[in-house]
Every structure is written in C-alpha cells, then in structure tokens.
Amino acid sequence: MSHPPFSPAQARAARLRIGLTPDHVVSAMAQLGIHLPVQVVTLWESGAVAPSEAELFALANALWCPVPELMGVRPRSLREHRLARQFSAERLALRIGMDVHDYARAENEHRWNGTDRQTLMLADALDLEHGELLRVIGGAGELDGLLRQAVEGRWKQYTASLARLVGAPERRVAQALRTLHAEYGRFNERYMGHLVARSDDARLKEIATERAAWLLALSDRFLHLVGHDARPSP
Template structure:
C-alpha cells in the first residue's frame, strides 16, 4: 500500500505551535495506541520517512492539527479525499456497505466499481456530491491515461492537457514527466537487457512485476513530483514549442 501525502515542514511547524518535544509527541501517540520512538517523529520531520495512514491520523490528533494540513496537498484521488476524514480503507468500505477488496480495487485502479447506491454512499462519506465524485474520478482516469502515454511515448503533446487537468504550472508537469520517463526507461532497459541475456523466466517475471507496481503507483508519484518541484529552478517554457511533440 502506498504511503499518504505528507509535509515534513507542516508537521514540524504544528509541533512547535503546540510547544511539544518529539518525545512528547511519541508518548501521546503511544497513548492513542500507535507505539513509536521519538526518532520516528524526527525522521518524519526530516523527510526521511513517511507516516502510515494510522500514524498520520494519530499525529494529527496529537498536534490538534487538521489532517489535510499535514498532507499539504489538494485532494486529487479517492485516497486523498478519504484521508482527511481519517478513514482507513476498511472503515470506509464498511460504512458504504462495500467489500474491502472491491473498494481497494476501486481506489487502486482509480475507477468506481459497484452500483449507483454505493456511489451516493461514497460521496456522502467523503463529504462531497455524487456528481462531483463522478467528475473527480473521470478527471483522475484521464490523468492516468495521459501519464501512461507520456512515459511510454512522446510526452510533449501530453504536457498541456496534463497541466490543465492537474491545474498546475506546466513547468512542474514537465519536471515530473522528465523524472517519470527516466525511471520507466531504466526499468524497461533492464527488462530488455535480461531478455537479450537469456535470463531465467523467474527473473523476467520479477522485473515485469516491478514495472506493474510502478505503473500502479504512477499517479501518486506524479503528484509527489509536482508538489516537490522547485519552480524557481525550473526553466521558463516558451509557450509554443513545449507541447509540440
């Protein structure tokens, strides 16, 4: 399972606003049933580790801080809408009367499975409307389609529509696509290298599974890269040639 969006800076700022030490944060989280050491809190604030969903919920409670503040990210996926309401997949699935594996598949595949009643129940649980939920899922699906095309073929023609759908600066999208294409190319070249070398079938399946997992996490990785891009250090796009291919 992928980790939730998290802002180390916001977490540290929230702790300092409360006048708490990392030891106090760890102690109070343990009292909430989430056992950890102060070193874990330090790692979160340094950005070397990311809390799990359960840890994120407990940290927000301890710091008296809204979960979306610690996420520091505009909700753009089903998971992002779920986390601010401090709902695990299991609790949300139970609330809307849906099998956990079915909901998990819907969240992972970024498309709805189930009947209209469940769509309305899901919208209510997430604090939105069925119409907005369907629109959100439709936009997510389009972003995923464009991302898959961008990493597998020419990316420039997908730059403008992705920036528009994501509602972010084109330079952030260009940076994210550059990193994603490099990662995808490395995985593909490694696979082809083993094919040429006549590697064992098990090794080929291992790399193929790695590629499948990478593609599954593609949207989350895209938003992470977009959010962490240093705009000041990115080149200014000319406006005409940036989406020419």
C-alpha cells in the first residue's frame, strides 16, 4: 500500500510548537511500539521519505496533534477519512463487520459494495454526515442525477428511489422535492419572462448563472431539507 498523505512542514511545525527535539519524538513513538532511528524524523521533515500509516498514527500521538494536520489535506477519499480517524484497514473492517479483503478492494478501486448495515456502521465509525458519506462511497453521482431528473420533470416518481438512497422517510423526501421543483420552476419562469420581454443578454445570462449555481448546490440543498441526520437504513 502507498504511503499516506503527509506534510513535512506541518510535522515540523507541530514538533516545534510543543518544544520537542527529534530525539524526544522517537522516544515517544517507541513507547507506542514504533522504534525508529532519530534520523528518520529529520528525513520526514525534509520530505525525503514519508511515514507509513502506523508511523503516521504514532507520530500524531507523539506530537499531540490530529492526524489530518500531519496529512496536510482535507480528507476526501475513503482511505483519507479512515486515516483521519486513526483506523488501520483491518481494524475498520472488523469494526463494520466486513471482510478485510473486501474492504481493501473498496479503498483501492474506489467502489463501495458494503451492505446497508456496513454502510451505516462506516458512517458512524468515520463520523460522516450523509452528504460526505455519499461522496466517499461514490453515491453522490447517483444522487445528483436523480435530483436533476426530479426537478426537471415529474418529481413524485423519484420519491421512493431518493428515500432509499438517503435513508430518509418518503414524506420528508416528497416535501423536499416539492420545494426544489418549485424553486427550479421559478428560475425557468424568470428566464422565459425576460426572454419574451426581449431583455438584454446580460440579464438572461445572470439568471442562467444563478440557475447553474443552484443546480451545483442541489444535493446539499436537498440533504438540508430532508435533515442532516439521514443515514442509510440497515
């Protein structure tokens, strides 16, 4: 497996912030079961080499800082979210009741095949809200597509599918879709109104830009309307 994301500058800054020398760092890591020569800390901070997952976890503990700070990135992928919570792949697989090889395949292939229960447990283990969960497991594309079809056409026929996808009651999903369908309709009414009135191109482009921005945020708006506590049902 490749090395995790790592920021040499952040690691050095974290060490200096609490006044530790490289010797102090390797000593603290040794107490956590990771035994390394002191030169390794310097190599990490210079960017010459990167720590393994186990070394990254131990380094974060030794420096009293969150793992994401040392990663230097905002977690986006399944692996990055796992690392941010200091789970090894084996421990997370055990936590959610999934075969470790199946879990490793999901990370490597960026394709989630877990059951509803495993998905629910994954969200709990990694503390993911539903919008982020969908992005992590690859369901965001399906959500975006269904929502676009719902607001542009007959929204009622998409209620059941969307309720299953986001794990929310059909009643709340229906209310959200009704609201979104009306909002989308108002964009079209404004655009057609200005088109008939032969408004200048600048005004038409302004409305089109507003609608494009609204569509870009459609999934987040929908999840807000149905409630942030929505989770896939086990």
